[in-house]
Amino acid sequence: MIKYILSSCVIVAALFLITSCEDGIENKSYGTISGVIESKVEGMPLEGALITTNPASRSVKTDVNGRFTLDELEEGDYVVSASKHEYANSSLAVKVRPNEVTEIIMQLEDGDLAANTVKFDSPIPAQNEDEVGVPITFSWGYSGVSDSSDINFELTVRTPESVDPVIYVEDLVDTFYVAENLSYSKNHSWTVVAKKNDEKIGQSDFWNFRTISSSSLPFMFVNPDDAQIYLSIEQAGSRHRMTNETILNRFPRANPVTDEVIYSATYNSQNYIFLTYGEDQVTKRISPLPVDGNHHSGAGFCWSPTGDQVLFCHYDKLYRINKDGSGLFSVSTAPAGRNYVFVDWTQHSNKIVVQTRGVNIYDSEVYLMNHDGSDQTLIVDNADGRTEWPSFSIDGKHVVYTHDNANVDDPYGRMFDSRIYTYNISSGEVVDLSGGNKVNGTNDLQPIYSPDGSQMIFVNTSNTGTGQKDIYVMDVDGSNRELYFENAEMPEWR
Incomplete structure (x- = not known):
């Protein structure tokens, strides 16, 4: 009788141990992100673009066809980022589902089209310049772009008294503009916006000057x-x-x-x-x-x-x-x-x-x-x-x-x-x-x-x-x- 009772206890203990072990094992689900990286302007696949995720998984580069695959990703929400030299970085929110492949397409803008890519310098009239003659030749320098083709500018000139700009000129292809109708003895401020393919890629500071008294x-x-x-x-x-x-x-x-x-x-x-x-x-x-x-x-x-x-x-x-x-x-x-x-x-x-x-x-x-x-x-x-x-x-x-x-x-x-x-x-x-x-x-x-x-x-x-x-x-x-x-x-x- 005693022997029978001991055997039963051993069986019960074993069952309890097995049950406890099964409760400690986490059942994880995995999915895959696959996609293509393209040029936004030309629509062509981009080879060698670096792909990363957040939360971090691993990084890969696109192949000759612009494709990449990130497998064995735990299910959940990710941000996929793509970067390539001379292109603007891009990110996309993606949800990974169990045992599924999520296909995405990401387009990278030319780096020159990224906001605030262009940096302006050498303004004429210079900041706080006084006794500026009329007519005025506005001019400026810029940097930060690898390809200056197709870049155009907008020039805006204001006075403290004016609601609307006293000068607004767009689609300038040169880095200068001659203004002949500005008032004498007035404070003015001016700024330049750079655009490429109708996308704003930079804006200068507001520079102040005062025209000469006639x-x-x-x-x-x-x-x-x-x-x-x-x-x-x-x-x-x-x-x-x-x-x-x-x-x-x-x-x-x-x-x-x-x-x-x-x-x-x-x-x-x-x-x-x-x-x-x-x-x-x-x-x-x-x-x-x-x-x-x-x-x-x-x-x-x-x-x-x-x-x-x-x-x-x-x-x-x-x-x-x-x-x-x-x-x-x-x-x-x-x-x-x-x-x-x-x-x-x-x-x-x-x-x-x-x-x-x-x-x-x-x-x-x-x-x-x-x-x-x-x-x-x-x-x-x-x-x-x-x-x-x-x-x-x-x-x-x-x-x-x-x-x-x-x-x-x-x-x-x-x-x-x-x-x-x-x-x-x-x-x-x-x-x-x-x-x-x-x-x-x-x-x-x-x-x-x-x-x-x-x-x-x-x-x-x-x-x-x-x-x-x-x-x-x-x-x-x-x-x-x-x-x-x-x-x-x-x-x-x-």
Whole structure:
């Protein structure tokens, strides 16, 4: 009996042991991930792409057909990552199921298409650059791409006051852009975005700069190539374009009191006076009638000494208007058979000087008159050869003008030896300032006094009428002639 009981206990213990061991064994399930790695752009299989997982299993590389297999993976969630040189890394979430093969396809972008791949450098204007001239050539450098083909850029420029960009340009293939319509004396910020195949692959920082103040640019002149007005701060200095219209813009005249400028512009095939003001260069037409007359180039207008009115020539009439274009008033009528073609107004003695012209281009006379048109006095008579461009010295005691010393009445208006002369209003003395300082075969033209009266600025050019026009400055006695601006004419100095 005892023997029987012991045997039963042994059997029960063995069964308990077996049961306990079976409970300690974990039944794991496994599956497989298999797939292909392709180029996103070309759709071609990529050989040698490195495949890894998280949680970690093992890493493999794709074969010549771009295929890979990861087997004996425990069931569960994985992130499969693929990487290859010159391509952007890519990852994909995959669920492994027991005894199943999960097929995936992953496409790798060209590395140049990865976000923020492009790094920008060498911005112009530079960060926090001040006194930046207008127009502005924005330029930048970049790196971080192995293939620069098909890359294009977006340029955005803003001001603190603007809701919308003041400049937005896309699809730029060059690393520069010329902006001509930015305001003077304004803070700006700019940024560049790089794209490839319509995908953003980088953006620059926001760079800040401030444009130069137009009032700090004393020299004004016209570029003969595009008939636009430019500003400059110094001799041979950078040129900052003031006008942007496609029409002809000529003969700038600075207001003696404010920063306003008037100039002649072609409108409906005739020359009208336009006013521009402010750092935004707001522009409007102010003359109700064209500046026109016999052989007239559109130069016949000037400011009043107080800067609130404008005189202008219209055939045989000399008109005065307010600077907003109102109050048209006839000041004077030219002698019979003659037109007014040039005018200046001095604050000293409140006198006006005018040039009149007859039917022929060389038929000119210069008169002085009171500001109301009375007491008209001839000071330069109709001598042989062309006489042009009379204006006052800053003290109102002299009138400067040009005359062709060759004394030839050319029917086409050619001048052979145009020189600068001054007329002393008190004594009537005439002085030749060009004298022996001017190069033979050239003409001195368009003279005006400097703001302090110590110098004159003028144009010199070949007497052929086809040569380049250059702007010079000389002392008021005609000495120390210096070249200031090449390929420029119609100077103004404020």
